[in-house]
Every structure is written in C-alpha cells, then in structure tokens.
Amino acid sequence: MNKTKFFFISCLIVVIVFIAVYGGISLTANLGKSQSQVTAEDAAKQLNKIYSKINVVNGTPVKGQIDIDPADVASSLPDISKFPLTVNNTSDNFVEIFSSTEKSGTGVDGWLTDAANDFNKAQLQVNGRPASVKIRNIASGTATDYIKSGKYMPDAFTPSNELWGEMVKASGVKTQLVTNRLVGNVPGIVISKKKYDALVSKYGSINVKTVTEAIANNEFAMGYTDPFASSTGLNFLVTALATFDSANPISEKAIQGFEQFQNNVPFIASTTLQMRDAAKSGMLDGFVLEYQTFQNAADLKNDYVFTPFGYRHDSPLYAIGDLPSAKLDVIRKFAEFVSQPKYQQAAKDKGFNGLEDYKTELRAIDGNTLSSAQKVWKEKKNGSKPIAAVFVTDVSGSMDGKPLNRLKESLLKGQKYLGKENRIGLVSYANTVTINLPIAKYDTNQQSLFVGTVNSLQAGGGTATFDAIVVATKMLQDYMATDPNVKPLIFVLSDGETNAGNSLKDIRGLIENYNIPIYTIGYNADIQALQSISSINEAASINADTDDVVYKISNLFNVQM
Numbered sequence: 001m002n003k004t005k006f007f008f009i010s011c012l013i014v015v016i017v018f019i020a021v022y023g024g025i026s027l028t029a030n031l032g033k034s035q036s037q038v039t040a041e042d043a044a045k046q047l048n049k050i051y052s053k054i055n056v057v058n059g060t061p062v063k064g065q066i067d068i069d070p071a072d073v074a075s076s077l078p079d080i081s082k083f084p085l086t087v088n089n090t091s092d093n094f095v096e097i098f099s100s101t102e103k104s105g106t107g108v109d110g111w112l113t114d115a116a117n118d119f120n121k122a123q124l125q126v127n128g129r130p131a132s133v134k135i136r137n138i139a140s141g142t143a144t145d146y147i148k149s150g151k152y153m154p155d156a157f158t159p160s161n162e163l164w165g166e167m168v169k170a171s172g173v174k175t176q177l178v179t180n181r182l183v184g185n186v187p188g189i190v191i192s193k194k195k196y197d198a199l200v201s202k203y204g205s206i207n208v209k210t211v212t213e214a215i216a217n218n219e220f221a222m223g224y225t226d227p228f229a230s231s232t233g234l235n236f237l238v239t240a241l242a243t244f245d246s247a248n249p250i251s252e253k254a255i256q257g258f259e260q261f262q263n264n265v266p267f268i269a270s271t272t273l274q275m276r277d278a279a280k281s282g283m284l285d286g287f288v289l290e291y292q293t294f295q296n297a298a299d300l301k302n303d304y305v306f307t308p309f310g311y312r313h314d315s316p317l318y319a320i321g322d323l324p325s326a327k328l329d330v331i332r333k334f335a336e337f338v339s340q341p342k343y344q345q346a347a348k349d350k351g352f353n354g355l356e357d358y359k360t361e362l363r364a365i366d367g368n369t370l371s372s373a374q375k376v377w378k379e380k381k382n383g384s385k386p387i388a389a390v391f392v393t394d395v396s397g398s399m400d401g402k403p404l405n406r407l408k409e410s411l412l413k414g415q416k417y418l419g420k421e422n423r424i425g426l427v428s429y430a431n432t433v434t435i436n437l438p439i440a441k442y443d444t445n446q447q448s449l450f451v452g453t454v455n456s457l458q459a460g461g462g463t464a465t466f467d468a469i470v471v472a473t474k475m476l477q478d479y480m481a482t483d484p485n486v487k488p489l490i491f492v493l494s495d496g497e498t499n500a501g502n503s504l505k506d507i508r509g510l511i512e513n514y515n516i517p518i519y520t521i522g523y524n525a526d527i528q529a530l531q532s533i534s535s536i537n538e539a540a541s542i543n544a545d546t547d548d549v550v551y552k553i554s555n556l557f558n559v560q561m
C-alpha cells in the first residue's frame with residue numbers, strides 16, 4: 001500500500017469515527033428528557049441566538065417625583081358621553097337611568113331599550129304631565145364608579161345584581177330600592193360537557209364548593225372576570241370566599257382558602273369576550289357567564305353545561321340621591337310599566353326569566369364587606385406568586401407628539417395599580433432597543449425610577465417592535481432564573497407599525513413556547529396588528545386612541561397586576 005492510499009484510508013476512518021461519535025452524542029443527548037425540557041432548551045437557544053443579533057443599549061434610569069396619593073378613580077373616568085344613551089327622553093318630566101349592558105343594548109341585549117321606548121311613546125301621565133325615561137348603557141361596575149365618586153349622578157340605577165347597589169349605599173350615596181327585580185337572570189359556571197361528566201363522576205354534583213375544590217386540586221381550569229367591573233365576576237368572588245367561611249367571607253380562614261384556590265386559577269379576564277376567546281382556544285374547562293347570554297350563544301349550548309351559583313341577577317332598580325317626589329314617581333311608574341306580562345314575555349324571548357326555580361344560596365352581604373372582598377382579591381389574586389412585568393414602549397418617530405404623550409399619561413396614571421409586591425421593568429425601542437429600567441421590586445425607589453424614566457422618553461427613528469419583545473422576554477427569563485416564583489407578563493404600548501428588525505413570523509414560535517401573555521395597548525394604532533400579538537397567548541388588546549384610555553388601562557393593570 002503506497003503512502004497516498006494509506007493517508008486517504010486513514011482520513012476516511014477518522015471521518016467515519018467522528019460522524020459516528022457525533023451522531024451518537026446527538027442521538028443520546030435528549031435521552032431521559034421530557035419533550036418540554038427539550039423544547040425549553042431549544043427555545044432558550046433560539047432566544048439567545050435572536051437576542052445576540054439585536055442592538056441592545058443599557059439606558060440610565062432617571063428618578064422622578066412620585067405622587068403618594070391613592071389612585072383617584074374619578075379623575076380616570078372619561079366624560080359620561082363615552083357611554084351612549086340608547087333611549088332619549090321625550091318629555092321634560094323624565095329620569096335618567098344607568099342600566100347594565102345585557103339589557104340596555106340592541107338585539108337580544110335590548111330588552112330594556114325596547115320597553116323604555118314603548119314607555120316613552122305611551123306618554124303616561126305622572127303628576128299631570130307626560131313622563132319619559134332616558135337610558136344609558138353602562139356596565140354595572142363602571143356605573144358604580146361614577147356614582148360612588150360623584151363624577152356623574154343618574155336619577156336611577158339598575159345594575160345586574162344587588163351587590164352593586166349595596167356598594168353604592170355603603171359609599172354614603174343616598175340609595176332607595178324601588179324594586180328588587182325588573183327582569184330575571186342567573187349567573188353560572190359554564191363547563192365543557194366532557195369535564196362536567198368527569199367532575200360529576202368524582203364529586204357527585206357540581207356547585208361552587210365542588211368547583212373550588214377541583215380547582216384547588218388542579219383538576220379544573222376555570223376563568224372568571226374582573227370583580228371590580230363585572231357583575232358575574234364580583235358574584236363569583238364573594239361566592240367562592242363564602243365556600244371557605246359562610247359566616248364571614250373575609251375571615252382569615254376564607255382568605256387562606258381563597259389564596260390556595262387562586263393559585264390554580266389560570267386566567268382572569270378583563271372582559272367576557274376575552275374570556276370566551278380563551279375558552280374557544282381550549283385553554284379553559286369552564287368560565288362564568290350569565291344565563292341570558294348562555295341562552296343566546298348557540299356555540300356554547302351544544303358543548304357546555306350551565307351550573308347556576310351565588311346571588312341572582314334580577315336587575316334591581318334603585319333611586320339615586322336626594323330626588324324630588326316627582327322623579328321618584330316617574331321611576332316607580334316605569335318599574336310598574338316593564339313588569340307587565342307583555343314585557344316579561346318579551347324578556348323571556350331574549351333569554352331572560354329562565355331558571356326561575358333557582359334561589360340565591362347566600363346570606364345578604366353589605367357593601368363594606370363587598371369592598372373588603374375586592375381588596376382581598378386585589379392582594380391575593382396572584383396567589384403566592386407576584387407578577388414580573390416588562391413594559392415595552394414604542395418611541396419611534398411615528399409616536400411623536402400626541403401618541404407618545406398619551407402613552408406617558410397612561411403609564412403615569414396607571415402605575416398606581418401596579419402593586420408594591422410586583423416586579424417591574426421597562427424598555428423602549430425605535431431602531432434599537434434600550435433597557436431603560438431593569439426588573440426590580442416595585443418599591444418606592446423603583447416607582448420613582450419608573451416615573452422618571454417614563455417622563456424622559458423621547459420619540460424618533462424606526463420601529464423594531466418584535467426586537468423589543470425578544471429583549472423583554474430575555475429580561476424575564478434571566479430574572480426568573482434567580483426568582484422563579486413569579487408570573488411573567490409583557491405590556492406593549494405602540495402604534496402597531498413595525499418597519500425594522502425581526503417580524504412576528506420570526507419570533508412567533510418563541511412567544512408560543514414561553515407562553516408569556518403579551519398585552520397590547522395601541523395609540524393611533526394598527527389595532528389588528530397588535531391584536532395578532534396578544535391573541536397568541538390569550539391576552540387583551542386595548543385601543544388607547546379613545547377618551548377613556550386611562551380608565552381602561554387602570555382597569556387592565558388592576559386585573560392583571
């Protein structure tokens with residue numbers, strides 16, 4: 001064998017041995033690892049690879065003057081005209097009524113609208129003058145905020161349930177119950193049939209007690225809505241607390257039980273629509289809903305079972321404030337008018353007045369206890385895990401002027417709801433991404449740095465939105481390596497345009513793998529582009545180009561933080 005041939009064969013053997021060894025290492029590298037471990041490692045590699053190609057700058061945090069006064073709900077509320085009048089008065093002898101949205105809208109949600117229009121057409125005489133009503137379509141929680149704060153006072157208020165009336169009464173506003181029912185309705189837990197059957201098989205029956213037990217045992221994934229804004233959410237909160245201590249729903253025993261239960265609640269929605277979208281994705285086994293809505297949702301009736309709970313939602317009617325007798329007479333006449341069989345049948349046709357045999361299971365509860373229950377929820381809703389959140393702020397050229405000013409206003413007023421036990425960071429982006437504020441506990445010092453940094457933001461340059469999301473994700477992963485006992489969130493505040501850096505397609509898999517909810521807030525924005533980001537992990541998207549932006553964002557932070 002000549003030297004050339006020997007050298008060739010030797011090289012070939014070395015190559016074959018290298019391939020065999022390398023291949024063996026590759027084949028055995030993932031032996032004994034779960035798919036989630038392998039995927040997590042792949043995601044970490046991908047995250048580091050993409051991050052390494054992004055131009056990231058470390059900014060210098062700037063301290064600002066913090067406002068130590070508590071959050072002022074009244075100042076965040078928009079002008080009342082933001083909430084439409086669905087019925088206008090037709091005479092000078094009239095009253096204005098705040099009405100919950102499930103009955104004062106249009107279509108199946110327009111029962112009270114239709115009845116009120118008929119009342120106005122009837123020109124009924126009250127104290128010798130034709131009477132009429134003005135109906136304002138407004139969610140019960142929001143209406144309660146207006147009344148309690150004194151920012152706008154209607155003559156009457158018909159929330160979904162009595163709980164809001166009790167809270168208004170406890171705030172010191174004069175409240176007179178005119179009737180405890182305009183129309184019948186019931187809140188319930190809507191459970192997929194497959195999960196319902198499994199729970200019945202184990203627990204024998206389904207009620208809030210067995211549901212809370214199943215959730216605490218991590219056997220049932222359920223979502224519910226914001227108890228500061230939603231009637232069904234508030235009802236579920238106090239009902240759940242009462243399952244741990246029926247005598248005192250805000251006792252230490254009840255609070256401890258609720259905290260354990262809340263540890264396993266995967267989702268709290270800002271709106272019913274957001275919650276239903278999460279259910280459609282398969283994320284939830286069940287969620288809360290009113291029976292009237294359930295009756296009108298064909299997509300739910302076939303695949304879900306409705307289980308009533310808590311206080312009935314019979315739309316009580318209250319007179320608000322120190323009203324003259326003439327207005328009280330109009331309110332009473334209207335309550336009498338809509339109670340006629342004709343209108344009660346019309347209500348039934350729209351899904352109301354069902355489940356009439358269901359009786360409220362709980363004892364009466366006063367407004368002060370309800371307010372205390374909301375505070376318990378605010379403190380304990382994240383269980384034993386604080387939130388770690390990164391705010392991703394768009395400072396590209398297209399945000400210059402009004403959009404950036406609105407963004408700053410949103411954050412500066414909304415930051416009072418962030419919670420002292422949570423961890424907060426902030427990045428800004430144009431062509432490059434700047435880490436303005438590393439993640440840290442939101443104590444007074446971090447709050448001062450947050451306020452100062454937000455005030456110092458300036459606009460200019462391109463828009464690398466997805467680069468900034470990668471940086472925020474990397475910040476959260478690095479922080480969680482040292483403090484794993486947190487729940488990560490990302491808030492993106494932008495106009496939705498992207499013209500630099502990575503695309504959504506480039507990082508979509510990364511977002512899906514890390515499963516961090518990304519809430520988007522759009523300023524003069526391409527809302528659809530922002531919604532496509534939020535929808536990946538079932539987060540909410542808010543259009544901030546409206547008069548109620550501060551109120552909306554304050555509610556979002558209150559729910560999620």
